[in-house]
Amino acid sequence: MYSDKVMEHFMNPRNVGMIENADAVGQVGNPKCGDIMKMYLKIEGDTIVDVKFKTFGCGSAIATSSMATEMIKGKTIKEALALSNRAVADALDGLPPVKMHCSVLAEQAVKSAIYDYAQKH
Amino acid sequence: MYSDKVMEHFMNPRNVGMIENADAVGQVGNPKCGDIMKMYLKIEGDTIVDVKFKTFGCGSAIATSSMATEMIKGKTIKEALALSNRAVADALDGLPPVKMHCSVLAEQAVKSAIYDYAQKH
Ligand code: FES
Numbered sequence: 001m002y003s004d005k006v007m008e009h010f011m012n013p014r015n016v017g018m019i020e021n022a023d024a025v026g027q028v029g030n031p032k033c034g035d036i037m038k039m040y041l042k043i044e045g046d047t048i049v050d051v052k053f054k055t056f057g058c059g060s061a062i063a064t065s066s067m068a069t070e071m072i073k074g075k076t077i078k079e080a081l082a083l084s085n086r087a088v089a090d091a092l093d094g095l096p097p098v099k100m101h102c103s104v105l106a107e108q109a110v111k112s113a114i115y116d117y118a119q120k121h
Numbered sequence: 122m123y124s125d126k127v128m129e130h131f132m133n134p135r136n137v138g139m140i141e142n143a144d145a146v147g148q149v150g151n152p153k154c155g156d157i158m159k160m161y162l163k164i165e166g167d168t169i170v171d172v173k174f175k176t177f178g179c180g181s182a183i184a185t186s187s188m189a190t191e192m193i194k195g196k197t198i199k200e201a202l203a204l205s206n207r208a209v210a211d212a213l214d215g216l217p218p219v220k221m222h223c224s225v226l227a228e229q230a231v232k233s234a235i236y237d238y239a240q241k242h
Binding site: 001002010033034035036055056057058059060061096098099 | 122123131154155156157176177178179180181182217219220
C-alpha cells in the first residue's frame with residue numbers, strides 16, 4: 001500500500017520538533033480529517049536555513065512533512081512557496097489516493113508560516 | 122481541541138511494537154481514512170497477558186490504541202470483546218467528533234485478533 005520511501009520517512013522522520021525563536025510559525029488544520037500541523041522556520045535574508053514540524057496527523061502526514069521540510073531547507077522563500085503537495089507526494093514515489101489529503105497539511109503549513117513571516121516584515 | 126489524556130497517550134503511547142510468536146494477530150484498515158493497524162496478543166488460558174500494536178494512523182488512532190491496550194491487558198477474552206470504541210474514547214475524556222472514526226481502528230483490531238485466535242483453537 002505504501003512506497004518504501006513513505007515507510008522510510010514515516011519510521012525516521014526528518015526535522016521533527018520545534019524551533020525556539022523561530023522567525024515564522026504556521027499552523028493549519030485539515031478539514032478532511034481534523035488533524036493539525038505546526039511548522040517553524042528560521043529565515044536569514046530570504047533563505048530558509050532551518051525548519052521543523054510537529055503534527056498530530058497520520059503516517060502519511062508525517063512522511064510528506066518530513067519530505068517537504070527536506071525539500072525547502074536551504075531554499076528561498078519564493079521557491080518554498082512554489083512547492084506543491086503533488087511534488088512532495090511524487091518525491092515519495094506516490095501516496096494512495098485516499099491519503100493525498102494528508103499531504104496537503106505540509107504544503108499549507110509552509111504557506112501559513114511564510115504568510116506569518118510576511119505579516120511581521 | 123484534544124484532552125490532556127489524549128495528548129499524554131499520543132506523546133507516550135503504551136504497548137507500541139510487536140510480539141514475536143503472538144497467539145493472535147489482528148489487522149484492520151479504516152475505510153474512512155485508509156489507515157491501517159496491527160494488533161498482537163499473548164493469551165494464557167483465556168486471559169490476555171500481553172498486547173502490542175503498530176499503526177500508520179494519526180494521533181487519535183495512537184492515543185485510542187494505547188488506551189485500549191491498557192484496558193484489555195490482564196482481562197479475559199470475553200471482557201476484551203465487550204470493549205467499545207466509545208468506552209475507550211470516554212476513558213480519554215473524549216475525542217473531537219471528526220476523530221471518532223479513528224478510535225474504531227483499535228476496537229476492530231482487538232476483535233480481529235480474537236477472531237484469529239478463535240479460528241486457531
Ligand atoms: S488522516 Fe489526517 S493527516 Fe492523514
